[in-house]
Amino acid sequence: MANDAVGRQPKYQHIAAELKDAIASGEYGPGARLPGESDLMSRYGVARMTARQAFGVLQAQGLVEARKGAGVFVREYQVVIRRRGIQRLAVEVWGAGGAIWDVDGKGRAPVVEFLSVTEERPSGAVAAALGLADRAPVVVRRRRYLLDGKPVMLATSYLDAALVAGTAVAEPDSGPGGIYARLAELGHGPRRFREEIRSRMPGPEETARLGLAAGTPVVLVCRTAYTAEGTPVEVNEMVLDSSAYVLEYAFDAP
Amino acid sequence: MANDAVGRQPKYQHIAAELKDAIASGEYGPGARLPGESDLMSRYGVARMTARQAFGVLQAQGLVEARKGAGVFVREYQVVIRRRGIQRLAVEVWGAGGAIWDVDGKGRAPVVEFLSVTEERPSGAVAAALGLADRAPVVVRRRRYLLDGKPVMLATSYLDAALVAGTAVAEPDSGPGGIYARLAELGHGPRRFREEIRSRMPGPEETARLGLAAGTPVVLVCRTAYTAEGTPVEVNEMVLDSSAYVLEYAFDAP
Numbered sequence: 156m157a158n159d160a161v162g163r164q165p166k167y168q169h170i171a172a173e174l175k176d177a178i179a180s181g182e183y184g185p186g187a188r189l190p191g192e193s194d195l196m197s198r199y200g201v202a203r204m205t206a207r208q209a210f211g212v213l214q215a216q217g218l219v220e221a222r223k224g225a226g227v228f229v230r231e232y233q234v235v236i237r238r239r240g241i242q243r244l245a246v247e248v249w250g251a252g253g254a255i256w257d258v259d260g261k262g263r264a265p266v267v268e269f270l271s272v273t274e275e276r277p278s279g280a281v282a283a284a285l286g287l288a289d290r291a292p293v294v295v296r297r298r299r300y301l302l303d304g305k306p307v308m309l310a311t312s313y314l315d316a317a318l319v320a321g322t323a324v325a326e327p328d329s330g331p332g333g334i335y336a337r338l339a340e341l342g343h344g345p346r347r348f349r350e351e352i353r354s355r356m357p358g359p360e361e362t363a364r365l366g367l368a369a370g371t372p373v374v375l376v377c378r379t380a381y382t383a384e385g386t387p388v389e390v391n392e393m394v395l396d397s398s399a400y401v402l403e404y405a406f407d408a409p
Numbered sequence: 410m411a412n413d414a415v416g417r418q419p420k421y422q423h424i425a426a427e428l429k430d431a432i433a434s435g436e437y438g439p440g441a442r443l444p445g446e447s448d449l450m451s452r453y454g455v456a457r458m459t460a461r462q463a464f465g466v467l468q469a470q471g472l473v474e475a476r477k478g479a480g481v482f483v484r485e486y487q488v489v490i491r492r493r494g495i496q497r498l499a500v501e502v503w504g505a506g507g508a509i510w511d512v513d514g515k516g517r518a519p520v521v522e523f524l525s526v527t528e529e530r531p532s533g534a535v536a537a538a539l540g541l542a543d544r545a546p547v548v549v550r551r552r553r554y555l556l557d558g559k560p561v562m563l564a565t566s567y568l569d570a571a572l573v574a575g576t577a578v579a580e581p582d583s584g585p586g587g588i589y590a591r592l593a594e595l596g597h598g599p600r601r602f603r604e605e606i607r608s609r610m611p612g613p614e615e616t617a618r619l620g621l622a623a624g625t626p627v628v629l630v631c632r633t634a635y636t637a638e639g640t641p642v643e644v645n646e647m648v649l650d651s652s653a654y655v656l657e658y659a660f661d662a663p
């Protein structure tokens with residue numbers, strides 16, 4: 156199959172495919188410089204434009220980045236954060252004062268940058284998810300997560316202001332175990348979760364705030380946390396740099 | 410915030426943001442034609458190139474598609490398939506002869522197009538995931554899923570040939586309940602699952618096989634199925650059109 160396809164494939168795609176294999180095999184590791192345009196021109200007997208098109212394919216796929224005057228490099232940000240969707244939300248984690256990030260990255264836990272806590276009118280979607288009538292006000296906590304100084308996730312939590320205004324949940328530092336531990340103290344500890352995952356290309360603001368390379372989609376995770384009785388207590392909208400994350404869900408057949 | 414930003418924002422981004430809001434609000438629904446370049450030129454007092462750039466932003470985000478000579482249209486494929494990551498793998502579903510897709514889409518279940526079943530040497534990664542020494546041969550089942558005729562997912566399952574060669578698992582039609590029901594009959598019924606989710610831009614072959622619009626990432630779901638004893642019995646690599654899916658995982662705090 157692969158061999159049959161070569162004849163029909165434009166040359167730049169063939170070159171891109173070979174470079175991609177070389178990256179996948181580790182011949183060019185993260186941060187490595189790929190052969191230059193002149194190298195490709197002589198190796199494959201193609202014009203400069205064809206070599207550029209081949210790099211363009213890899214760039215559009217988010218595999219490499221061009222640095223002006225220096226060449227084309229394999230993206231450093233391969234997936235480094237493994238986010239365990241279920242195990243990380245164990246009561247033992249936040250109940251013991253831990254951050255739910257501690258179980259994720261094998262020592263590669265992102266650092267949380269607290270951005271703001273405000274009281275706002277929610278969007279219709281957030282109000283509906285929290286079961287709020289008439290778009291009653293919500294406490295909004297905005298954070299950005301960084302790994303080695305590089306932003307990897309934006310997170311915005313929404314909670315019913317009638318429930319949490321004036322409590323530690325509405326403070327910049329929500330204390331050990333975070334807002335889930337505080338909600339539990341208020342008698343509204345989260346016990347059930349629903350996460351919805353989507354992916355799309357970022358908007359210009361997301362690109363800027365996450366420092367995304369060209370050709371990098373974002374993964375959207377929307378988590379709703381419920382009490383044991385099924386009352387929604389938090390909606391957390393997360394925007395992740397797709398090149399930094401793998402999301403893992405491990406579960407028994409229900 | 411939004412108002413402050415307008416002055417600093419290039420005009421085409423401002424126009425793109427307004428069009429995006431109008432799409433989000435439903436003013437322009439799926440399939441609707443956006444105002445033309447001339448409309449934008451007179452409404453915002455900008456040059457044709459600026460109007461084009463605004464459309465370019467929306468196109469790069471996968472929100473709209475240009476049809477030659479006809480205009481720019483809101484993408485029809487908004488998310489239509491809700492894939493319930495945990496509930497769909499209930500033994501009651503496939504154990505009763507059902508397809509695990511039945512629980513997903515509220516009547517919008519994709520149709521499976523069977524592509525091939527072959528015996529191959531696995532990649533190192535698949536061999537490792539299945540616990541196969543020396544890249545022992547695997548049975549490979551390739552399918553494509555379509556919704557209303559539009560391809561939405563490619564799926565490739567790998568199973569140890571020593572376990573399933575010569576059984577219904579290696580037949581094009583694996584029978585009621587699919588390969589999980591057949592594995593159970595062989596004494597290797599899957600009881601535990603791990604799904605890993607990534608996202609990236611598609612390669613040219615994925616774009617062609619899924620009929621992806623420009624600016625549409627793919628979501629990669631890699632599922633490993635294990636017996637109750639923890640023996641891996643299947644690796645299923647799925648490539649999803651991100652514009653057609655939302656993945657949902659609902660679970661209790663562990």
